[in-house]
Amino acid sequence: MTALPYPALHASHAGVWVADGDGATRGIGRGEAIRLAADTPVLLLNAPLVGQRLGHPEINGLDLLELFAFVHPARFVVPTPGGLARALGLEPPAHDQDVPALLRAAADALLARCRAEAWAEREGAWTSAQSLTRLRWMWGAPLMDAIARPKEAERWLFARLPEWDEGAPRPNPRTVVLEEAEVADRLRSLTGAGAEARHGQRAYATAAMRAFAPRDTRDEPNMLLAEAGTGIGKTLGYLAPASLWAERANGAVWVSTYTKALQRQLGHESERLVPDDTERRQRIVTRKGRENYLCLLNLEDALQGGFQGRAAILAHLVARWAAYSADGDMVGGDLPGWLPTLFRRNGSTALTDRRGECVYAGCPHYRRCFIERAARASVHADIVIANHALVMVNAARGREAGGRPTRFVFDEGHHLFDAADSTFATALSGAETIELRRWVTGPEGRSRGRRRGLAARLSDVASYDEEGGRAIAAAVAAAQALPSDSWLQRLHEGAPFGPIETLLAAARGLVFARDAKAEDAGYGLEAELAEPDAALVEAAGPAAEALDQLLRPLVVLGRRLEALLTDGPDWMDGQARARIEGAIASLGWRADLVGGWLALLARIGGPADPDFVDWLAVDRIDGREYDVGLHRRWLDPTRPLAELVLKPAHGVLVTSATLTGGGDTDVAESLTGAQHLSRPPAHFAVPSPFDYAAQSEVLIVTDIKRGDLPALAGAYGRLILAAQGGTLGLFTAIRRLRSVHARIADRLAREGLPLYAQHVDPIDTGTLIDIFRDDPRASLLGTDALRDGVDVPGHSLRLVVMEGVPWPKPTVLHAARRLANGGSAHDDRIIRARLAQAFGRLVRRADDRGAFVLLSAACPSRLLTAFPEGTPISRVTLDEAVARIAAPPLSAMRAGERIGAG
Incomplete structure (x- = not known):
């Protein structure tokens, strides 16, 4: 029995269960569960996922994943009841109703580890728990009771991180011949x-x-x-x-x-x-x-009051992780992928350098920087x-x-x-231009945080070099012509401010006038940049002039900084030199960016460049606009x-x-x-050494009508049930994925078959794959990222289902490349590559067995060369496909899994 006097709550598609203070478990309704969580602190696992299951996304409580991230930072755990149980040496729950008791036992086990002398991650824990308690983190008080106060004061996180050493340049590789x-x-x-x-x-x-x-x-x-x-x-x-x-x-x-x-x-x-x-x-x-790595300066700002509420709690947990991380990689490294998702939209991206505003040697943590350490380590x-x-x-x-x-x-x-x-690629859009403005000008209005503009980053240069100071001032003045906060709202109101917003307003108007899908509120809109109307042509000139006014001082400033490095004034020590070298690189990047925009604007009203494809776009998600811009891609990148x-x-x-x-x-x-x-x-x-004729088969289902969502969902449900899980479902449209998931998730859960989905479950893609790999009865629905990035050998993946032939999306860019590369033959190459990648998820080892199902009433035979030679391919009805999947060898494999799991 746990010492914590809190109930434990578990919710799945199959129902909701709670273990009260006396340890007894009972099933309850979703409404009662929501009221319970609102009135009483509850133990739970993955609060956003539980909230979604209950239809109340903002639910919170004492999340066991947050506690695990504190007790064992930089350690891997699959964020499921079974995964947590195995990580703690507990018995995994056999059924959903057993999970609340496990949560209580897991809380007890984690707090007990904090009391153990052999706790490997003790350093810094007491100070961190103290700070988190002041932030009213629910786990703060139990941790303060469990962690013994250290005899000596704990060092500040940034003092514990090792420093990197500057090494001599590496000589050119020797000429060798391998035998x-x-x-x-x-x-x-x-x-x-x-x-x-x-x-x-x-x-x-x-x-x-x-x-x-x-x-x-x-x-x-x-x-x-x-x-x-x-x-x-x-x-x-x-x-x-x-x-x-x-x-x-x-x-x-x-x-x-x-x-x-x-x-x-x-x-x-x-x-x-x-x-x-x-x-x-x-x-x-x-x-x-560099946008993947933790920025220590951003972290310090967050820990010292830059973040508030739940975001501040996340910052402290990330600080715990940073002390034990191998490389500081927040995206795909040893930071649990599920940790930022527990805090929803509360600030994990603000802890990395996504804005390119690094001050390099001007940063007090430069010698401990994860990014700089990785760059120097790679040299040798x-x-x-x-x-x-x-x-x-x-x-x-x-x-x-x-x-x-x-x-x-x-x-x-x-x-x-x-x-x-x-x-x-080149994109002259609202999002890109406002980011450039912020990089040049720094904080404006009510903006918060440590963001600094050119003048603040290069203040010593401005005071030493008069021409450089004038260039900084000119760049800041020219950046005022770029879009600012609320630019998209002004476009909607027909009141753009400045030449770039006027250009974007004209582009938006032309897209809505010419895109045939304008009435479809679910997707982005686009139009070819050909025969522009008068509004766009008239807006291009002032926009180009404004960008040129910004480009000139950036180029001048870059030259002055290069001259400064050559002169080497007395105040320029090694750190100042490194900072100025970093500034030169950043200026060069921005100058190239603006130069690309100017080349794109020169196209408006003039001849097309045969090397490029240009178009206008309004980007939307579920009908909500979030960007407008002009785009350029190489015809052959x-x-x-x-x-x-x-x-x-x-x-x-x-x-x-x-x-x-x-x-x-x-x-x-x-x-x-x-x-x-x-x-x-x-x-x-x-060729592959696998015997695809014996290990796999391709089934092309011919009786599912394209666009019939109920029939599509029914097909997925029946196929997953026949395979008893272990299914990867692939979609070309997020809307259809969500619709299918909503129709079949509860039904499969009642059969003991968990179903997870990209773009539905509040879990990052990497963690979804980890969960799928860990549970042979689970199934996973997703889009392109799962078609190309899943490596799940063994019985956890034994069926791949695609909703249909993955035809290329008919965009302006695709149309241009199709015309230049053989028409339908170009489409066929893309489709065959996608089919080959999807099929490649199925057989990863010599003992793998499985089926690939394509729900397509009319799949052209010419595309079937995508599958390995010798793979059996059959055109069947859905009933026949279900019967074949339910028959050996898949059924024998499932029986073996149940025995092995039991």
Whole structure:
């Protein structure tokens, strides 16, 4: 029996249960549960999710997840009753009605750990609990009773964090040639002495050596496009030559991914390469964009009163985590993905540097900064695990100039096109321009926080350099022409203020006049930037003039800062130099941004540029507008990718299980930028070792009418029930996903089959996948992120259901690329790639079994090459599909799971 005198509450789609103070559990109605939570502090698990189940989102109480985050910061736990039980060594509940008793036992166990001498995360806990108690955090008083007061005063968080050291520049890599025998030996050491020999993996590792051979000609990298079927073991296959080359050449290999899930997987695989934790942190470093990392200056501001209410509680829990975090990564690192969602919209993004206003060496925490530590560690690392966007941004903005990588491995290479498309895009929108205004001017009106403008960040420069001071003042004055707070409301009222808001108002008017979907309030609207009306043409001139007035002082200021570095005045110490170098980089980025906007405005009323696609858009969610803008994308974004990333490299390996997407090598070259190189790439392909004919089947259901939501929901419900869970449901539209979930969640819950959904459950995507992986009877509904980023081997995923053929969305951008790339053949390539990726979620290991169901009355046969050769494909009715899924081997697998779980 827990010492806490509070009832425990649990809600699921199947019902609501409460354990009162005497420990007895009873079922109650949702209304009674809401009243109970309003009148009495209750123990619960994941308050936002419980609130959603009760239809009362703002419910709160003593959330066990918040307590776990305090007691065990930077530790992983699946945020379900079963996951919490296993993490604490308790018996997982067999039924929903057993959960309230577990919550009471879990609270007892966590508080008991705070009393134990062996509590590993004791340091700083007493001070933190004291602060949280003052903030009226519900767990504050129980924790103060459980935590013994330390004999000596605890150090402030920022004093406990280690400092990074500045190292000498790394010399250029040596020229080395790898031998096939030594790569094979390295591969054997990575897979283990007792591992079964995989000939495909060895052939892959041998082929990958090409990317690490010496380059013969400038701008002609040794490039290999390698398609390796699922199960080949390509991660260890390329890590074998990569690690060997890094050691012998004393150079860094950048392994780039598209999804955070693969970044985490690579981190786990690296333990085979370097088993020792300390050595591994030096030799293998994970890098992400700076917006992913905790900003210590933002955290300090939050802890000292910048945050209020629940946001302040989150800041203190993040501070607890920061003291134990391996790298300070708040997005996909060791910060539990569920922690920010417990606080809904209360400030987690404000704890990162999303505005690009870092003061670098001017920050008092600069020497302890997680971002700077990762950047310096990567200079001397053997393997840097990055992502496609970071690699491209660094190349475009000239970062990593002191040690530019020469060898790249692009895993998930089929996403290079999409990553380049986003990275090299231009958007002159309300959201982008107001962010630039804030970066230049700093706080205005009633805005709060530590945001500082150019004048505050460079005050010493302004006082020392007269011309630089004038440039700062001119930039601040010119920024007044950019949109300010409430700009969107003024557009709705027909009263824009300033030349940029006038331009956006004209763009908005033209979109509503020309988009055929204007009456559909659920989706964003767009219109091609062709034959603009008089209002848009007239607005373009003053807008361009205003932007030019801003660009000029930014360029002048950048030059003055560069001159200042050359002059080296007496007051410029190492920290001041680093801060000014950071300011130069930020100014260059903003100058390029404004330059791109000016090029886009020059298009209005003039000839179209054949290299780009331009359009106007009104962005909406459920009919609510949140941005208006002019957009530009490269018709072929792999052109800048080739110029900025591929050509300067010495060796590039691009790999994926679906690199050709069921097509040929020309598809791979067009998606990766290889077609823009003077030296053609080498190609390598090895099929999956899995027996798809025995392990899987594709069922195309022919009797579900497109657009019939009740029939679609019924199909999903019957299929999930036949498989007894373990189902990944994929949708192309969020509205249909929500509708299907609402129709079937309660029915499945009554059968003991939990159903979770992206865009419905208040849980981040990574955590949803963790929950799905942890429970073989759970099912998960989602969109594109789940089609490409889910790695769930084993019985937890045994059925994939797609709502229909994933046709490309008919946007202006897609229409232009379709016209330039073969019409319907272009569409087919996209669809085959999507089908191949979705099917690839199903069989991840040699003992996996499962079915792939496509709910499409008319799926063209030409698209079926997306599936691996030999996969059985049948066109069936829904009744037949349900019967086949309910039959062996899936039914035998389910029986085995129930025995194993029991």
